[in-house]
Amino acid sequence: MVEELFRQDAYLKQADVTVASVEERGVRLDRSIFYPTGGGQPGDHGLLRWDGGEARVVDTIKADGGDILHVLAPDSAKPDVGTKVHAELDWQRRYLHMRMHTALHVMSAVIKGSVTGGQVGADKSRLDFSLEGDVPTKEWVTEEINKLLADDRPVSAQWITDEELAARPELVKTMSVRPPIGAGRIRLLSIDGIDLQACGGTHVARTAEIGRVECTKIENKGKMNRRFVISLA
Numbered sequence: 001m002v003e004e005l006f007r008q009d010a011y012l013k014q015a016d017v018t019v020a021s022v023e024e025r026g027v028r029l030d031r032s033i034f035y036p037t038g039g040g041q042p043g044d045h046g047l048l049r050w051d052g053g054e055a056r057v058v059d060t061i062k063a064d065g066g067d068i069l070h071v072l073a074p075d076s077a078k079p080d081v082g083t084k085v086h087a088e089l090d091w092q093r094r095y096l097h098m099r100m101h102t103a104l105h106v107m108s109a110v111i112k113g114s115v116t117g118g119q120v121g122a123d124k125s126r127l128d129f130s131l132e133g134d135v136p137t138k139e140w141v142t143e144e145i146n147k148l149l150a151d152d153r154p155v156s157a158q159w160i161t162d163e164e165l166a167a168r169p170e171l172v173k174t175m176s177v178r179p180p181i182g183a184g185r186i187r188l189l190s191i192d193g194i195d196l197q198a199c200g201g202t203h204v205a206r207t208a209e210i211g212r213v214e215c216t217k218i219e220n221k222g223k224m225n226r227r228f229v230i231s232l233a
């Protein structure tokens, strides 16, 4: 099973790792800095380099056995099992995902409603809410998010047990991306004084890194369901 280096340090941009197995679409590694698609956040892209070759990682997905499959460009060479490879993230893309993902946490604290879905993207990101009362305007959402971001709050991870999570259901905001229960412990993402919820994604260390956010669109997705789209300014 892969050691998930990005869980300890989301800012790791490169690492020397070893190829654990090779399959038709790509490779598994003993340790990985690549985040696999999940929880509304896309899988990472990047590069693997080794003595005598290199390959582009065009997607990263979860594989069986708690593993990660690094999907390689179809025409690229593949390293052999046991090869030491130097892994490099497409950091520009990942960092946009980290800023966007953290911004969505802040938006979930601003808009009063239950989150029914969400998607992180480098250009735009969204959260869907089931709203009880009036629908806020784009301008209001933009202003409220930026007010909170201006405070430059620290962002950190905490761990609780499955039992503690079961006793505090409010920590699971996005029912559509429930955290995995049964592993014994659950990762919580805390934005000091703003948000605390179960999340396994990658985030920035302080909210000031996000910069300014704009709510660009509110779409009607049903009677009470509204989709709020944001971009980074």
Ligand SMILES: [Zn+2]
Pocket: 101, 102, 105, 189, 199, 200, 201, 202, 203
């Ligand atoms: Zn998160």
